[in-house]
Amino acid sequence: MHLIKTFWKLIKRAYFSWDRNDPWARSATIAYYALFSLPSLLIIVVTIAGYFFGEKAVQGRITQQISDFIGPDSAEAIEKMIANAALTSSSTVALIFGFAFLIFGATGVFFQLKAAMNNIWNVTAKNNNIKRVVINRIISLGMVLVVGLLLLVSLVISTVLTAISDSIAAMAPAFTSFMLRVLNFLISLVIITSLFAAIFKWLPDVKLRWKTTYLGAMLTTILFLIAESLIGLYFGQSNPGSIYGGASSVVLILLWVYYTCLIVFFGAEFTVQYALYKKEKVEPNEYAEPAIYRELERLEQKRGQLIDEKRILDTLQAHTDIEEEEQKARKEKELANQEKERIKKEKKK
Template identity: 25%
Template structure:
């Protein structure tokens, strides 16, 4: 139920989020570079080999980005869909960490929800920034090592896997630490995030292989890409929720 809800909100929040990543970070890094980063992440992590459906749509929207009406509509859609995604994720984390929010007056509850919805965009922006920084670090490390050594294919893949685990770790520790209503120490969050990051990486390899070879909609165009993305989010969310429950049990047993 939790994973299905996350998949549902991911579908509606993805395009507005990618749109503002492109026009936001694109002003600094270049919009073509941002689209290339998005393409690499979708191809290497998710297994979507043909994502021209998304990138062409982003380029088309990018050409209209000076339209204040389009920007206003996208901001409204982004505020609702992304904040709904983060609120749903927080409710799921509360369940798996067995956290019951304190009873408050209805006005205070409304203000807290409203505040969290607006902070959700900041959280997502920080996660996007971390992804871009890690991407730059990966390019830098690969360029340095390739200039010093003749890297073998195995060593190249190994470094890619390490960076994938680090990326998973950064995102998961952020979720465990901040996207819930309780208080979790950095030590506990880091231990749980590391285990979950490794499990998530291994499961993503299996999910990617399955979706590319056996998923019955895997060779479609737009519909196939949407179903692959939703299936990938669904199964990845299951691993993250397992990691959250493990972290909760570990914290209870070894306080």
């Protein structure tokens, strides 16, 4: 009972912190970047896993997984993205530039996700110089390679399970089919959890233990699978293509990334609250510092700016007061002259 109360308390704290950090805008931003990063990301992943299993087999597996998530139309659109973005030029210079842009595009979404994770952990980079930007891109590329590695592991395990199930299917076909589905589900659970744990561990500029990240990663995976089922049910009961027409595939991809980011951010917030509850020693790495220092600098700069603005306003107000006094004096002088003229006319009469 105590564990349940503690877990519920952490959930509530994570929700309030999640809502305060405005996940809606950040998720929309990352979804926008992901739309452009997706072709490059998938090409690298397909190339890594395809080296061992063949690119067509890997591409088919990815297409099937995406089809399960957001429907066959969107999966077909992504498959066309991969085909159109493939590096097929015979020119060495074109291949070099193409590969550079491929890396830049594939790391863009993780680059933005890293900034969001830093915001959740309340840390900020000390210096955004070229060296640090390159390091951030390398870390983001590492996440891309992790995705490829996890996909490769998934394919290896699935192949082994299929071979085992085929060998014993004759004895208990129904049991074998059921066990295969259960094992595939558990494998997907482990792989997705490992991916989320890697995101929580490596992307933010904080020193964090794997043990701390895995509980938040498990919660994120459960929420992700629940959301996957709900959105699959929604797609099954409705026809998004009738609403968005030809843009339905793009909209569904954005929606898929959007709700995934919302869930990832909540899992990261839960990880923060869990670390606080366990009194874990979490500190920025050598490239970052607590965000409060940067906020204090900004507040000091804002204070100086407000002082300058007040001085300008006071100067303008002083000029206005002088002008009003001068206008008042001129009007009084005009009235006095008019009165003198009136008195002179009356004396003449």
